[in-house]
Amino acid sequence: MKPNQFTYLFYAIAIILILFLFIATLENAFFWDTVQLGSLHANFYYENNFSEFLLPKRIDSGHIPAFGIYIASAWKVFGRTLLVSHLAMLPFILGLFWQVHKLVSYFFKDNHKGIVFLLLLIDTVLLGQITLVSPDVPLLMFFFMAFNFILTDKKKLLSLTIIFLFLTSMRGMMISFCLLFIDIWLNVELTKKYKQSFLNLVKRSFIYLPALFVFIGFSLWHYTIKGWIGYHDDSPWAASFKTVGFNGFAKNIGVYIWRLLDFGKIVPVLVAVILGSIYLKKYWSILKGRILVIALLIFVLLFPINMMWATGLLAHRYLLPVTMLFSLSASYFLMNSSLSLVLKRGIIMVWITVTVSGHFWIYPDKIAQGWDSSLAHLPYYNLQKEAIQYFDDNQIELEQVETFFPSQGAIDFFFLNGDQRIIDGYEGKRKYVIYSNINNLSDEEYNYIHSSAYTLIETLESNRVFIKIFKKVLK
Numbered sequence: 387m388k389p390n391q392f393t394y395l396f397y398a399i400a401i402i403l404i405l406f407l408f409i410a411t412l413e414n415a416f417f418w419d420t421v422q423l424g425s426l427h428a429n430f431y432y433e434n435n436f437s438e439f440l441l442p443k444r445i446d447s448g449h450i451p452a453f454g455i456y457i458a459s460a461w462k463v464f465g466r467t468l469l470v471s472h473l474a475m476l477p478f479i480l481g482l483f484w485q486v487h488k489l490v491s492y493f494f495k496d497n498h499k500g501i502v503f504l505l506l507l508i509d510t511v512l513l514g515q516i517t518l519v520s521p522d523v524p525l526l527m528f529f530f531m532a533f534n535f536i537l538t539d540k541k542k543l544l545s546l547t548i549i550f551l552f553l554t555s556m557r558g559m560m561i562s563f564c565l566l567f568i569d570i571w572l573n574v575e576l577t578k579k580y581k582q583s584f585l586n587l588v589k590r591s592f593i594y595l596p597a598l599f600v601f602i603g604f605s606l607w608h609y610t611i612k613g614w615i616g617y618h619d620d621s622p623w624a625a626s627f628k629t630v631g632f633n634g635f636a637k638n639i640g641v642y643i644w645r646l647l648d649f650g651k652i653v654p655v656l657v658a659v660i661l662g663s664i665y666l667k668k669y670w671s672i673l674k675g676r677i678l679v680i681a682l683l684i685f686v687l688l689f690p691i692n693m694m695w696a697t698g699l700l701a702h703r704y705l706l707p708v709t710m711l712f713s714l715s716a717s718y719f720l721m722n723s724s725l726s727l728v729l730k731r732g733i734i735m736v737w738i739t740v741t742v743s744g745h746f747w748i749y750p751d752k753i754a755q756g757w758d759s760s761l762a763h764l765p766y767y768n769l770q771k772e773a774i775q776y777f778d779d780n781q782i783e784l785e786q787v788e789t790f791f792p793s794q795g796a797i798d799f800f801f802l803n804g805d806q807r808i809i810d811g812y813e814g815k816r817k818y819v820i821y822s823n824i825n826n827l828s829d830e831e832y833n834y835i836h837s838s839a840y841t842l843i844e845t846l847e848s849n850r851v852f853i854k855i856f857k858k859v860l861k
Contacts, residue, residue, distance in 0.1 A: 396500030400507045401483060404516060407761075408479060411517040412472045414767050415800040418758035418792045419703075423447065424471065424519040425799045427454025432461050440611055448616040450604050452553035453521040468802055471519045478524040479516060483507075485530035492537055493674050493718055502717040505737060509710060510649040510744040511702050511759040518758060522703045525554045529561050529707050536569045537677070544569075545593045552597040556616070559601060560692055561707055566594055567684050572677065628697045638694045645705050646712070649760045650744025653737040654709075658682065658716035661723050669719065678715045685711050702759035748823070748850050752832060757824045765848035766824050770800070772846050773820055773853045784809050788816040790825035819856040 416425040426445045430438075431454060441451055460474040461467075486506055490499050515522045528550045535544035548565075551558035574590045576583045605615050617627050630638060646655055662669065662679065669675030685708050693699035716737075720730055745761040757763040774797065777784060784807045788794075794812075797805040812819060812831060819835050821827075834840075840856040847853075 390496065393496060393500030396504045397487075400504040404479065404483075404507060404513070407513060408472070408476070408516055411764070413468050414472070414517060414764075415468065415770065416471075416802075417518055417763065417766070417800075419701075420518045420520050420758075421792055421795065421799060423453060423521050424457055425802070427451050428457035428461065428471075429799065431455055431458035432466060440608060443612070446612070448608075448614075449556045450553050450600070453524070453555075457519065466802055471802070475516075475519060475523055478527050482523065482527040482530065485527055485534060488534045489530055489537075489714065492534070493678070493714070494721060498717075498721045501734065502714075502721070505654070505717055505734070506710060506713050508738065508741050509706075509713060510651060510741060510761075511706055511709065511756075513745075514759045514761055514763070515703055515706070517761065517764065520703070520758075521554055522706060525551070525558055525561070526706055526710065528554060528558065529565075529710075532562070532565050533568075533681075536565060536572060539573055541593050545596055548594055548597040549600060552601050557704060559597075560689055562594065562597060564684050564688050564707075566591075567688070568677075568681050569593075571680055627699070629695055630697055634697065635694055638700060641700050642690055642694065642705075645700055645702050645756075646709060648702060648744070648756070649747055650741040651709050651712070653733075653740045654713040654716040657720055657733060657737070658712050661719035662715065665719065665723055669722065672722075675718065675722065678711075678718050682711050682715045702756035751823055752829055754826065755824075762849075763824060763851065765851040766822065766853075769822070769846045769848055769851060769853045773855065776844055776846075776855065777818075782818065786817040787820060788812040788814075788818070789820040790822075790827045790831070793820060793822065793825060817858050819858070820853060821856060822853040823851060 422445060427441060427447075430441055430445065431451075436455070436458070439451075440446070441454075457471060457474055460470055464470045464473075486503060487499075490502050490506070494502050512526070515526075528547055532544060532547040532551060535541075535547060548562050551562050570587065570590060574583075574586050576586065609615050662682075666679070669679060689708055690700070690705070693704065720733060723730070725733075747760065748762055749755045757766075770793070774784075777787060784797075787809050788811065789809050790812050794809055796808045797803065809820065810816070812827065814831075814834065819840065821832075821835055835856050838859065840858055842854055843857045844855040845852060846855075
């Protein structure tokens with residue numbers, strides 16, 4: 387094959403792979419945080435016919451609920467089904483293809499574009515999110531779009547894209563903050579004349595002001611009505627915002643590094659760090675190399691700042707912009723290194739192999755795992771249905787059953803099937819407990835349900851994902 391043919395082949399492999407994965411998971415239920423951010427938010431607007439904008443306190447995540455409104459709008463037009471929910475993500479997936487293509491075209495030669503496009507899009511966490519009705523897919527698309535507009539200095543389009551980032555989530559705001567530093571470094575002329583430099587900065591900041599005004603306006607309105615911004619003490623996720631001390635901060639640094647390496651992402655991180663260190667002088671002498679070095683450093687150091695102070699904000703999907711920049715930078719450093727062609731190809735093969743292996747990384751029960759961040763969770767959907775069917779077959783009312791995050795709640799909120807029965811969160815008071823290795827629970831809760839206080843009565847398992855049903859021992 388000629389180089390151009392290989393480029394087209396790699397493009398085709400990446401696009402076909404993701405579209406096949408997307409089509410194969412069109413009927414999957416809402417899962418993990420998408421139950422909250424997709425289903426619960428959208429159901430509120432759908433049921434109230436958009437008569438209210440601010441969410442009820444129990445499901446209010448604190449940020450502008452644009453994603454829930456979008457999904458509810460799709461339901462109103464096409465019907466409230468899982469199929470419609472997933473299809474609503476297709477424009478963002480196609481937009482992601484386009485923006486990654488534009489980014490790759492900016493940084494790479496024609497004969498490298500295809501393989502880099504593939505390396506970026508096989509990211510484990512990204513593939514996990516593409517199977518979900520997830521706000522992180524549009525978030526990533528808008529991130530790449532904004533980066534592209536900074537590189538091409540398209541001010542008006544950049545300003546509009548920053549607004550969309552702000553509308554997507556609070557992390558979109560943090561992405562915009564990091565992009566602002568890249569934008570200033572790349573597009574603002576700073577001279578020894580401080581007044582002129584200040585005026586240049588102010589002029590450039592106008593691009594970001596509309597999004598900031600949207601956020602401030604929403605926050606003031608929200609605070610006026612609700613009395614809080616961001617989160618409140620009674621929210622289900624309040625524990626994740628609990629402030630950590632010095633030891634907790636040090637632990638979070640370790641968790642942060644682990645998240646960057648987890649699920650097979652260790653290769654692009656190591657390639658970026660090692661080659662970036664060895665050939666730094668060479669890359670710094672080229673504008674595109676300098677851009678990637680600066681962008682990577684800004685995101686690695688600044689993006690997690692608002693996550694490190696809390697106990698539970700370092701989820702894998704939260705760090706997608708950082709890991710994707712590692713992949714982009716590693717690709718550039720590798721392609722522009724002095725390594726032999728054979729060694730480059732060998733590194734790429736190892737990269738692909740280890741990345742694919744990430745979908746099979748399943749940790750022991752007591753180690754927290756980001757199940758929404760790889761394809762390892764896919765068997766859970768059928769197991770979830772089988773568990774509900776078990777109780778129906780044995781004529782056990784679901785009022786007698788408890789479970790853990792993310793499996794608790796009304797069945798309808800997962801499957802959009804009209805089944806209003808509820809499986810409550812675990813309190814240790816009901817006769818039956820559903821436990822899966824995808825669940826989040828404390829070590830104390832885990833030890834208790836596996837103690838003599840409960841008897842295991844059913845195990846459902848598929849590809850190392852399992853659901854166990856326990857019955858409480860009556861004394």
